Amino acid sequence: MTRRIRNFVDRAFSRTVDLELLRRLLDPHLPQIGLDWDGLPEDETERRKQIFDLFARADRRFPAKLQFALYNISTLATEAGARIVQEIAAEAGVDLLAGLRREGETDDRRFTPRFIALAAYLDHRPVFDRALGAAAFLAHSSKLERDAECADTELRHDAPEVQAAFAEAVRVWFSGRYEGHFCEVHWFDEDDLLRILVLHGTKAETKNVDRDGAEDTVKFHEIVQSTLEYDRRRGAIAVGSKSVPDAKKLARIFGEHVMGDADIFEASAAEELYSLAPLQAAGAPFAFRPDPEGDIAHVALREIRIDETARTAAGRLRRSPWTMTLRDTEDAIARLARVAPEIDIADVRIVHAKIDDHRGGRQRNRRPRHHPPAPDALDARSLPRAPDPRHAGRP
Numbered sequence: 001m002t003r004r005i006r007n008f009v010d011r012a013f014s015r016t017v018d019l020e021l022l023r024r025l026l027d028p029h030l031p032q033i034g035l036d037w038d039g040l041p042e043d044e045t046e047r048r049k050q051i052f053d054l055f056a057r058a059d060r061r062f063p064a065k066l067q068f069a070l071y072n073i074s075t076l077a078t079e080a081g082a083r084i085v086q087e088i089a090a091e092a093g094v095d096l097l098a099g100l101r102r103e104g105e106t107d108d109r110r111f112t113p114r115f116i117a118l119a120a121y122l123d124h125r126p127v128f129d130r131a132l133g134a135a136a137f138l139a140h141s142s143k144l145e146r147d148a149e150c151a152d153t154e155l156r157h158d159a160p161e162v163q164a165a166f167a168e169a170v171r172v173w174f175s176g177r178y179e180g181h182f183c184e185v186h187w188f189d190e191d192d193l194l195r196i197l198v199l200h201g202t203k204a205e206t207k208n209v210d211r212d213g214a215e216d217t218v219k220f221h222e223i224v225q226s227t228l229e230y231d232r233r234r235g236a237i238a239v240g241s242k243s244v245p246d247a248k249k250l251a252r253i254f255g256e257h258v259m260g261d262a263d264i265f266e267a268s269a270a271e272e273l274y275s276l277a278p279l280q281a282a283g284a285p286f287a288f289r290p291d292p293e294g295d296i297a298h299v300a301l302r303e304i305r306i307d308e309t310a311r312t313a314a315g316r317l318r319r320s321p322w323t324m325t326l327r328d329t330e331d332a333i334a335r336l337a338r339v340a341p342e343i344d345i346a347d348v349r350i351v352h353a354k355i356d357d358h359r360g361g362r363q364r365n366r367r368p369r370h371h372p373p374a375p376d377a378l379d380a381r382s383l384p385r386a387p388d389p390r391h392a393g394r395p
Helices: 002-008 011-016 019-033 044-056 064-076 079-091 113-123 125-136 160-178 244-258 277-282 332-339
Strands: 144-147 183-190 193-211 214-231 236-240 296-307 323-327 349-359 362-366
Touching (some): 160 193, 160 244, 193 244, 296 332, 323 332
Antiparallel strands (some): 296 349
């Protein structure tokens, strides 16, 4: 955390930060961090230099409350964070910068993302806290995605007893897995999206630290974030967590307590496989032929990715020296034939395809992929209801 603080309070910050705002943040902690604000040089440049030098030496002797505040402020002190803060403030009818604008200045260059995050933390804590929660859902670049077997199941999250049962089940899981004692659950219900933020401890770590010139050890449980997002329109859940087992367990706990069925997402996690071979074999003439009695109204092959590979003498796949991605609103493989007629599908390998299908008024995205050295296949969550194998041409 101290490294994050030093990266946040860098030279650019120390040269531009509003000193009055910074003093308000530091004022309760000045004795602990050894800073005599009134004793700082009169010259502003020198004053800012001493502030930078103080934070450049930041270590675990900084008060935990100050470290936590700076860590949270730095989380929102980005372009994306500033947008989140401003959007939430606008929804709440709050002017974040009221009283901070200089008379006669319409374009104040002080109003950087760091300035906005600091001002929100000091003067508009409810807005800041909501934005901090929203930013947590951007932290996981890769999420576990599952489709509900029955997308129209009514959610029961509004009941206090359901929220309490969900939170207790989550606490028991993380406590047993990591032996931590901290777990908080926060709910955000926004239009068609139900979001849940879970703060919890991980396994204890022990590190050597410098304590007043002597070597010491500190044992701690880091607090991390897990997120769940359930889209009512698509009947799908996306879980972001530090580990895949945690994400799978959170999906089951959500299904059990919020939707009344612990196995509701299991069908989309099954390992039933479908081949991409029809795409590879047919090339540009490939066409989807849905079951006339099924619920698929329209299918579009929106994207394909191809590469060139070969097997070594030992049977292993060599890495392709190139890849090409083609996108189209209806038929990407036909688009490939038009824009690159010199490429013979038989000589390349289709490694990825994105399919949009419309079922009963809903549009869903499927991303079948090839995973060498396994067969060209995708798991059942990409096509949740297995098609009749007699209908050739279906992936």
